[in-house]
Amino acid sequence: xxxxxxxxxxxxxxxxxxxxxxxxxxxxxxxxxxxxxxxxxxxxxxxxxxxxxxxxxxxxxxxxxxxxxxxxxxxxxxxxxxxxxxxxxxxxxxxxxxxxxxxxxxxxxxxxxxxxxxxxxx
Numbered sequence: 001x002x003x004x005x006x007x008x009x010x011x012x013x014x015x016x017x018x019x020x021x022x023x024x025x026x027x028x029x030x031x032x033x034x035x036x037x038x039x040x041x042x043x044x045x046x047x048x049x050x051x052x053x054x055x056x057x058x059x060x061x062x063x064x065x066x067x068x069x070x071x072x073x074x075x076x077x078x079x080x081x082x083x084x085x086x087x088x089x090x091x092x093x094x095x096x097x098x099x100x101x102x103x104x105x106x107x108x109x110x111x112x113x114x115x116x117x118x119x120x121x122x
Contacts, residue, residue: 023055
């Protein structure tokens with residue numbers, strides 16, 4: 001699983017700056033909406049929050065799985081193999097946590113967009 005995440009991260013490496021720029025744009029829009037006095041600009045608040053959270057999640061994915069320890073080699077000493085296995089286990093835990101956070105983000109996004117649609121669209 002973590003090797004697959006590492007391959008995805010290597011493919012998406014070029015999009016890291018795009019994700020950062022989008023997150024900054026969303027944050028600037030959120031900041032402007034919060035400190036403005038008009039009601040009409042609040043229309044974009046929830047979509048911008050959802051977009052910002054997805055940008056943060058994508059950036060965390062790209063940074064978290066950018067470097068991966070190699071698999072344990074049988075030629076290494078026992079403690080060196082244990083160290084590599086322990087580091088890979090930590091990455092595996094991070095991967096499982098990332099999957100859980102992604103599922104939570106999908107649920108949160110659907111609920112927030114539903115509230116936004118109910119309040120502003122319908």
